[in-house]
Amino acid sequence: MRAITTYFVFSAALLLAAFPFAAQSQEVPDNLKGSGEVVFGSIGGTLEAAEKKAFFDPFTRDTGIKVVLVAEDSAKLLASVKLGQPAYDIADIAGGQLATWVSKDAVEKIDYSYFAKETLAGIPEPLRNEFGIGNYTYSSVVAYNTNKFPEDGKHPKNWIDFYDTKEFPGKRGLSKCEKMVEGGLLEGALLGDGVLPEKLYPLDMDRAFAKIKELMPHVGRWMVAGGDGPQALMDGEVDMASSFNGRIAAAKKEGAPLAMSWDQSLLEYGYWVIPKNSPNKENATKLLAYISRPEPQAAFAEAISYGPVNKDAFRFLPKKFAGNLPGAPDLVQKQVFQNYEWWSTRGPDGRTNYDVALERCTDLLSQ
Structure with missing residues (x-):
C-alpha cells in the first residue's frame, strides 16, 4: 500500500505542475559559491550536452567552481569507493538502484541545508531521498x-x-x-x-x-x-x-x-548521488543545490525534452513545449509509473x- 501511495503522490505533484503560480526568481546565494572543482560522472551524448548547457557552465559562471567531466562507469566507481578513493564526486544512477548503493554504504547523505527552502518545496517528496536527489524525469x-x-x-x-x-x-x-x-x-x-x-x-x-x-x-x-x-x-x-x-x-x-x-x-526518474568519501563533497552538494532550482531545470528540459523534477520549472517553459515532456498532464494518463x-x-x-x-x-x- 505504501508503494501505491507514493506513486499517487508523485503523480499528483506532476499533474499540479502545469498550473502557473507566482514565484520569485532566485539569485545564487553566497553559500553556493566557492572555488576548486567537482568531478561529475557523465553518461555522454545529448544528455551531457544538455547538462553542460543548462547546469555545468552556468554553475561555474555563477559560483566559481569548475565542473570536470569524466566517463560514467558504475562498476569502476563502486570499486573505487570500496578502496576509499571514489573516481568521481557525483554519479547519475537509476531510481531502482539507489537502495543497492545505500546497502553497499557507497553514498553520502545529502546535506539539504545547502538547498533553498523554495527549491525543496518544488520537488516532490519521493525525489528528495536521504541519499539522493532526483535529477530529471524521462521515459x-x-x-x-x-x-x-x-x-x-x-x-x-x-x-x-x-x-x-x-x-x-x-x-x-x-x-x-x-x-x-x-x-x-x-x-x-x-x-x-x-x-x-x-x-x-x-x-x-x-x-x-x-x-x-x-x-x-x-x-x-x-x-x-x-x-x-x-x-x-x-x-x-x-x-x-x-x-x-x-x-x-x-x-x-x-x-x-x-x-x-x-x-x-514508462515514467522514470533517477538520482544524483555523492559517492562515499567524495574528496569534493561540499562542492558536489553545492552543484546539486544549484541545478535543482527551477530555472536550471527548465533550461535542461528545453535542451533535451526530459521532464524537470522541480515542478516550479514549468513556469519558465512554453505551454506547448511543456505538454510534450514526460509527466505532463496530457501525457501522464498514458504512462506507467515505474x-x-x-x-x-x-x-x-x-x-x-x-x-x-x-x-x-x-x-x-x-x-
Whole structure:
C-alpha cells in the first residue's frame, strides 16, 4: 500500500505542475559559491550536452567552481569507493538502484541545508531521498524508424505491438541487463504480454523472462548506452527499439527518420548521488543545490525534452513545449509509473529484486 501511495503522490505533484503560480526568481546565494572543482560522472551524448548547457557552465559562471567531466562507469566507481578513493564526486544512477548503493554504504547523505527552502518545496517528496536527489524525469518509449513504419501508416504504438513480430516484422533493440531498470526491460515484456498497467507490480519475473526469451531471435542489438537506441535505428541495425524519449526527440529534431509513441511509456526518474568519501563533497552538494532550482531545470528540459523534477520549472517553459515532456498532464494518463520500491524490496536471502533480476537476465543472455 505504501508503494501505491507514493506513486499517487508523485503523480499528483506532476499533474499540479502545469498550473502557473507566482514565484520569485532566485539569485545564487553566497553559500553556493566557492572555488576548486567537482568531478561529475557523465553518461555522454545529448544528455551531457544538455547538462553542460543548462547546469555545468552556468554553475561555474555563477559560483566559481569548475565542473570536470569524466566517463560514467558504475562498476569502476563502486570499486573505487570500496578502496576509499571514489573516481568521481557525483554519479547519475537509476531510481531502482539507489537502495543497492545505500546497502553497499557507497553514498553520502545529502546535506539539504545547502538547498533553498523554495527549491525543496518544488520537488516532490519521493525525489528528495536521504541519499539522493532526483535529477530529471524521462521515459522509456517504443521508438521506430519511419522509413520502415511511416508515422501516417501502420506503426508500433505500444509494447504489445513491439512484441508482435508477425504484425510488425523487423529487428528489435532492447536494453541489456545492467540497464534493464532504466530501459524498462521487464516492464515492457510484461506489458507486451498483455499485463494491464495497474496489475504490473509486483513484476512476474518468470513471465517477463519467458517473453524476452521468445523475442530474443528478433533482437538486433542489446543496448548499454543511452545513445544506442537512436543510433541503431538510424543505422538500420534495428527497426524499432526501447529508447529514451529525449534521445529520440533530439535525433528527430536533427532530421533523423525516427518517431516514438507515449502509449504505455514508462515514467522514470533517477538520482544524483555523492559517492562515499567524495574528496569534493561540499562542492558536489553545492552543484546539486544549484541545478535543482527551477530555472536550471527548465533550461535542461528545453535542451533535451526530459521532464524537470522541480515542478516550479514549468513556469519558465512554453505551454506547448511543456505538454510534450514526460509527466505532463496530457501525457501522464498514458504512462506507467515505474515502481522503484518494488525493485528495492529485499527477499529472505537479503537480495533485492533488482539483484535477483540482474542475475537471471545475465544467465538468459549468456545462453
